[in-house]
Amino acid sequence: MRCRIIGWAAAMMLAAVTAGAQQATDPVQGTWRGLFTDKAWQNTPLSAKIVADGKGLYRVFVELADTDGKPVSALARGAFDGKKFTVDCDLDLGASLGGTCKLTAKGDGAHITGKFKGKNAPGAFKLDHVFIQPPSLGAKPPANGIVLFDGKNLDAWQPTEKPWMIVEGGAMQVGKGNIVSKQEFGDHRIHLEFRTPLMADKRGQARGNSGVYVFGRYEIQVLDSFGLPTADNECGGIYKKAVPKTNACLPPTEWQTYDITFHAPRFDAAGNKTKNAVIKVELNGIVIHDNVELDGTTPGGVSGVEAPKGVLLLQDHHNAVQYRNIWIEPLD
Incomplete structure (x- = not known):
């Protein structure tokens, strides 16, 4: 061979x-x-x-x-x-x-x-x-942090179809339909931890798929992409917008971290956009997107129309991805 x-x-x-x-x-x-x-x-x-x-x-x-x-x-x-x-x-x-x-x-x-x-x-x-x-695994929120999930309940979330469930160990597992934060945010930093299931017999987008939608509009891909070439639809990719600088993924079943700093798009008094959203993404402590401008939304979110504030959406893509330790640090 x-x-x-x-x-x-x-x-x-x-x-x-x-x-x-x-x-x-x-x-x-x-x-x-x-x-x-x-x-x-x-x-x-x-x-x-x-x-x-x-x-x-x-x-x-x-x-x-x-x-x-x-x-x-x-x-x-x-x-x-x-x-x-x-x-x-x-x-x-x-x-x-x-x-x-x-x-x-x-x-x-x-x-x-x-x-x-x-x-x-x-x-x-x-x-x-x-x-x-990852260096930020288990990171605690700052004094002004807003805890969205600490393993105890899902009170900060609104399901789009059926509630997700909390599994043993204090993680929430993807259920039927997306899940959306009840609170909206402006400029902010997100910390969350995720792990993909082992689906060795699957390939591509069928292998541990989910997504983190910042503002409910800009998807950071979650996928088992361990060892693979980078792409905008592999783990860490900003779907249809930006390819990660490097593949920083860990293997499936191991806990990984996203630390995302997001500055919202700006609008004038008439509602016209004057500045694009800017995002920095760290996957497992490695910068994979360094202040990338986003010229518009990605598919599959709450809206295709940009806004000055937005929710955090976690995507159901029919795989048993788990999340834990999710908190927001407001920056505005």
């Missing part, structure tokens, strides 16, 4: 703890980090993002640097039989690393050992399964 080269998409600025501190739903899927062990490359770092595809099959996004320090990424394929994870694949690491090489690896849910074999290939390596904790 020959494996295609993909673009470099590293988001390495998150704190990590080794396997054992947290139990993943899938024993193999997730972030792996380690070092090369052969003499020429000894202690040189590499990493991999392993994505479950169902039926014991996985995509393995390998990330390393060439001899000039330039990032290299390649896609391999792996399999897990319930006890052992294996990779046996040809892939092209580029001319400086000898071109096409053979990647073999084996391991379990905690450790993987393997080797790149070929001319100028970097040789043997060891990887450990790590679990990343």
Whole structure:
């Protein structure tokens, strides 16, 4: 099997703890980090993002640097039989690393050992399964903060069809129909935490889909996009408006954070818009949109007409996405 080269998409600025501190739903899927062990490359770092595809099959996004320090990424394929994870694949690491090489690896849910074999290939390596904790996970609201959900009740929300439910652990789970905050806001900062379900046999927009609609009008996508190329309809994308600067997603079933700073559009006395809305989005502590101007609304919200104030809407897209620790800090 020959494996295609993909673009470099590293988001390495998150704190990590080794396997054992947290139990993943899938024993193999997730972030792996380690070092090369052969003499020429000894202690040189590499990493991999392993994505479950169902039926014991996985995509393995390998990330390393060439001899000039330039990032290299390649896609391999792996399999897990319930006890052992294996990779046996040809892939092209580029001319400086000898071109096409053979990647073999084996391991379990905690450790993987393997080797790149070929001319100028970097040789043997060891990887450990790590679990990343976003820096704002569990953040408390400021003194002027408005708590929309703290795990106790849904009093701050209005369902559009049926009420959502609070599940074990104090999260609310997507139900039938969107859910909308009863209160409107102007300029504000949003903190919320979410996790997508493991849907390894699904693809694309059917894989843990929901959305955070700022002002009820501008959608920040929620989706299981772990390890994938960025797009406006992948997790962190502003739907049909802006592509994230990088993929900062964590694997499904792991809690993730959005910290969103939003400045509302401005209008004159006659109601004409004089300034576009501006948004900054941090996903798991990494800035993925840095003061992006929004020239209009995105589809599927409460209205296609912009306004000086708006609600927070969480989207039902028929997947069991969960949310918790939602609060607003007014900025006006």
